[in-house]
Amino acid sequence: MFACIVVLxxxxxxxxxxxxxxxxxxxxxRDAPSSPPSRQHWLGTDDIGRDRFARVLYGTRISLxxxxxxALVSTALAALVGGLAGYLGGIWLRIARGFTDLFLSLxxxxxxxxxxxxxxxNVSPLVSVLITFLILGLLGWAASAxxxxxxxxxxxxxxxxxxxxxxxxxxxxxxxxxVLPNLKPVLxxxxxxxxxxxxxxxxxxxILGLGVAEPLPSWxxxxxxxxxxxxxREEPWRLVPLVLLIVVMTSFQLLLSNEELTA
Amino acid sequence: MTGRRNFQRTVQQLLLSSLIVSFAxxxxxxxxxxxxxxxxxxxxxxxxxxxxxLLVDDDSSLSIRYLTGGVLARVNRHTQELEPELxxxxxxxxxxxxxTFKLRQGVKxxxxxPFSAEDVAFTxxxxxxxxxxxxxxxxxxxxxGTVSSKVLAPDQILITFPASxxxxxxxxxxxxxxxxxxxxxEAAVLGPFMVAEYKAGxxxxxxxxxxxxxxxxxxxxxxxxxxIRLDIQANRDVEMLRFKRGELDLINVIDSDxxxxxxxxxxxxxxxxxxxxxxxxxWFNQVATAPIPEYKRAWFxxxxxxxxxxxxxxRDDLSRIVFNGHAQPAVGPVSPANKFWFNGKLKxxxxxxxxALQKLQADGFHLQNGAxxxxxxxxxxxxxxxxxxxxxxxxxxxxxxxxLSKLGIKVNVVTLDFPxxxxxxxxxxxxxxxxxxxxxxxxxxxxxxxxxxxxxxxHAWNPQQKTPETAWEAEIDRLMxxxxxxxxxxxxKESFDRIQEIVAEQAPFIYLVNVNAxxxxxxxxxxxxxxxxxxxxxxxxxxxxxxxxxxxSR
Numbered sequence: 001m002f003a004c005i006v007v008l009x010x011x012x013x014x015x016x017x018x019x020x021x022x023x024x025x026x027x028x029x030r031d032a033p034s035s036p037p038s039r040q041h042w043l044g045t046d047d048i049g050r051d052r053f054a055r056v057l058y059g060t061r062i063s064l065x066x067x068x069x070x071a072l073v074s075t076a077l078a079a080l081v082g083g084l085a086g087y088l089g090g091i092w093l094r095i096a097r098g099f100t101d102l103f104l105s106l107x108x109x110x111x112x113x114x115x116x117x118x119x120x121x122n123v124s125p126l127v128s129v130l131i132t133f134l135i136l137g138l139l140g141w142a143a144s145a146x147x148x149x150x151x152x153x154x155x156x157x158x159x160x161x162x163x164x165x166x167x168x169x170x171x172x173x174x175x176x177x178x179v180l181p182n183l184k185p186v187l188x189x190x191x192x193x194x195x196x197x198x199x200x201x202x203x204x205x206x207i208l209g210l211g212v213a214e215p216l217p218s219w220x221x222x223x224x225x226x227x228x229x230x231x232x233r234e235e236p237w238r239l240v241p242l243v244l245l246i247v248v249m250t251s252f253q254l255l256l257s258n259e260e261l262t263a
Numbered sequence: 264m265t266g267r268r269n270f271q272r273t274v275q276q277l278l279l280s281s282l283i284v285s286f287a288x289x290x291x292x293x294x295x296x297x298x299x300x301x302x303x304x305x306x307x308x309x310x311x312x313x314x315x316x317l318l319v320d321d322d323s324s325l326s327i328r329y330l331t332g333g334v335l336a337r338v339n340r341h342t343q344e345l346e347p348e349l350x351x352x353x354x355x356x357x358x359x360x361x362x363t364f365k366l367r368q369g370v371k372x373x374x375x376x377p378f379s380a381e382d383v384a385f386t387x388x389x390x391x392x393x394x395x396x397x398x399x400x401x402x403x404x405x406x407x408g409t410v411s412s413k414v415l416a417p418d419q420i421l422i423t424f425p426a427s428x429x430x431x432x433x434x435x436x437x438x439x440x441x442x443x444x445x446x447x448x449e450a451a452v453l454g455p456f457m458v459a460e461y462k463a464g465x466x467x468x469x470x471x472x473x474x475x476x477x478x479x480x481x482x483x484x485x486x487x488x489x490x491i492r493l494d495i496q497a498n499r500d501v502e503m504l505r506f507k508r509g510e511l512d513l514i515n516v517i518d519s520d521x522x523x524x525x526x527x528x529x530x531x532x533x534x535x536x537x538x539x540x541x542x543x544x545x546w547f548n549q550v551a552t553a554p555i556p557e558y559k560r561a562w563f564x565x566x567x568x569x570x571x572x573x574x575x576x577x578r579d580d581l582s583r584i585v586f587n588g589h590a591q592p593a594v595g596p597v598s599p600a601n602k603f604w605f606n607g608k609l610k611x612x613x614x615x616x617x618x619a620l621q622k623l624q625a626d627g628f629h630l631q632n633g634a635x636x637x638x639x640x641x642x643x644x645x646x647x648x649x650x651x652x653x654x655x656x657x658x659x660x661x662x663x664x665x666x667l668s669k670l671g672i673k674v675n676v677v678t679l680d681f682p683x684x685x686x687x688x689x690x691x692x693x694x695x696x697x698x699x700x701x702x703x704x705x706x707x708x709x710x711x712x713x714x715x716x717x718x719x720x721x722h723a724w725n726p727q728q729k730t731p732e733t734a735w736e737a738e739i740d741r742l743m744x745x746x747x748x749x750x751x752x753x754x755x756k757e758s759f760d761r762i763q764e765i766v767a768e769q770a771p772f773i774y775l776v777n778v779n780a781x782x783x784x785x786x787x788x789x790x791x792x793x794x795x796x797x798x799x800x801x802x803x804x805x806x807x808x809x810x811x812x813x814x815x816s817r
Binding site: 117213 | 648657665675695
C-alpha cells in the first residue's frame, strides 16, 4: 500500500511539473550556474544554470511514463513469441527458445549503443525519447518470452486444455479463451519486472551520454550529473535524482512482490 | 671553578651555534640545489603501447619516452624555445635540406655504453626505415627519396634530406636516440630515467639513470629523484581520490570541475597555466556527396551562414559556464598560447546575435513566428553530433543550441559513441554539423598539414578533394605548401598568418574555446613549474624534488 502511494505521489508530482516548475527544464539561467538551493531554484541549478527541480520533475515524468510504455511493448512481444510458441509446442517451441536464447546472449549494452548510433540524427528530443524507449521495448522481450513459453507449454498439457480440445475447441479460440487468460498473472509479473529494468537501462544509457537527447531530462541524464562527485557532503541536493530512483525502484519491487504473491 | 664553568658553557654554546649554523647552511644548500632521493608517483591513463621510442604514438608511451629518452635538442616547455641537449650546437644549410650536429662528448647510455654520432646515424636509419611506419618518422618525410646520415667525426654528424623541411631542428625534440651497440637496444637510454620494472595493467617503475649526463649548477648529477612510479589508472575519479589521499604527487591534466574542488580544499595544489594549445570547435558538413538535403548543403556552403552562426555563439558564456572560467574564447586554429605562430591581429569573434541575423537576412533567410526559414521556405533546423564521452562538449552543444534558438534556429544535439561518430564524420559523411576538439601537441603548423590541405583526409568539412572546390581553399593549399617549403621562419609565419585570416573570414571551422592547461601538483613536490605544453607537470622531471618528510615515508 505504502509503495503504491509512493509511486502514485511521484507520478502526480511529475505530472504537475508545468505548475510546480514554470521555468521549464531547458531555460538556462546563465548568471547562476551550479548554484545551491534557493527560493527561486529549490534544488539549485545544474552546470549550465538549468533549474534542477524542474529537470527532476520533467525527467521523472519521462522515465516513469515511458518505461511502462516500453514494458508494455516488450511484454506484448513476449506474449506473442513465448506464449504462442509454448501453446504450439513441438518444433515451434524449440525454434522460439533457440531464438530467445540467442537474443538473450547478445551483449545488450553494445546492441543498444549500436541501434542508437543507427538512428536518424535530425529528430526532435521528444521523438528521440520515444525512439529510445521503443528500442528498449523492442530489445527487451526475450527474458519474458522465455518465462512465458514455459508457462504456456505447461498450460498446453494441462487437464482443462486437453478437455477443451476434446470438446472440439482448437486454434486461436482455444488460445484466447483458455490459454491467454491463464497466462495473465505471469504477464502482469513480467510487465512489472520490466518497468524498473527499462528505467535502469535508460539511466545506464544516459550515464554513457547516449540516452534521451538534450535538453530533455531523464533520470539517466540527471544521474550523469553525479559524475566526478567525490564527496556526498559537498552538494547533497545533487543526490535527489538518485534518491528518487532508489525510492521508486524499491516501491516497484514491493509492488511486484505483492503482485507475485497475489498471482 | 666559576671561570672554568663559564669557559665550558661558552664552548658548549659555540659548538651548539656552529651546529645550528651548519644545519641551516645544509638546509639552505639542499633547498637551493635540490635534494637527492625519493619516489615521485603519478598515473598514466592507459597502458603504454610500446617502449620503443621510435614507435611511440600514444600518450602513455609519449610520457615514458619523455622521461627516458635523450634527444639532440629539446623544446623548453616553458619558454617554447629550442635548447641544446645531446647536441651542443647545430647548423641547418641554406636550402633547408641538411643539418649538422655537434654532439656532446663523454655522454653514456644507461647501460654504460658510450654515446657517439654512430648512434644518431643508427637512430635516423631506423626511424626512416620504410617498413617502420611511425608518426615521428613521417614528420621528416617531405619528399620521396632517402635520408642519409654521414658521420663526420665521433662527435659530429651530417644528416641530408631529399627536400627542405620547415622547422627541421625542432622535429628532433621527438627523436629519442637509441644505442647502436648496446645489447639492450631500446632499454639503453640517454634520458634521466630508465625503465626498471613493468607490471602490465598495473605499474611501471622508472629508476634514475646512473649515467645521465646533466648536472645542476652546483655540479650535482641529475635527476634528484631516485625513481618515478607510474600507476596505470584510467578512472579519473579514482586518480583524484588517490591524489587527495596523498598517494599521488601530481596529475598532469585535470578538468575544470576537479580544479575548482582542489583549489577550494587544498591551497597551492591546483595550477592553471592559462590557455593551452588545445581547441574545441564545430563545423558544418560541406561534402558534395553527403546524404543531406540539397538546401541544407547550400546553407552550410554559404560563408554568410557560417559566419552568422559563429557570431551568434556566446563564447564568453561557454568559457565561463562550461569551464568555470578556465578557458578562453578561441580566436582561430592557433591558440594565443602558441607564442610564435599565433596571428596577433586576430580577435575572438564577439557575441553579436543582431549582426548574425542581418547576415542571415542578406542570404535570404527570414524570421516567421520566431522560427527562421530560408528563401525556399525551409525551416532552419540541423543536428550537431558530438562524442558522448565528453561532458564539457555536450554542455557546449546544449548552450549553442540555446544561443541559436534566439535566432529561430532549431538545433538537435546528438551524442554518439566515438567509433560511430568517427564513422559518420569521416567515412559516411552522414551528419550535418559536428563538434569536436583538437589536441595540439605541436607548436609548428606543419603538424596541421593533414587538416588544412584540401586533399587531406582530416580536412573535416570537405575532405579528400581532388582539386580545391573553392578559391579560398586553393589559397590555403598554396600557403600551406609555401610555408612548408620555406626555410626562413619569418616567411613561414607570413604564410601561416594569412591562413589564419582566411579561416577567420570563411569560418570552415567555428572555433569555440581554448581550454586552459589545468594540473595538480602536491605541495610535497618542489621545483614543479606546470606549463601549457605536454608533459605539463613533469617536463623538468630531472629537477623535481620531494620534501624530506615525503621522501622518508617512501
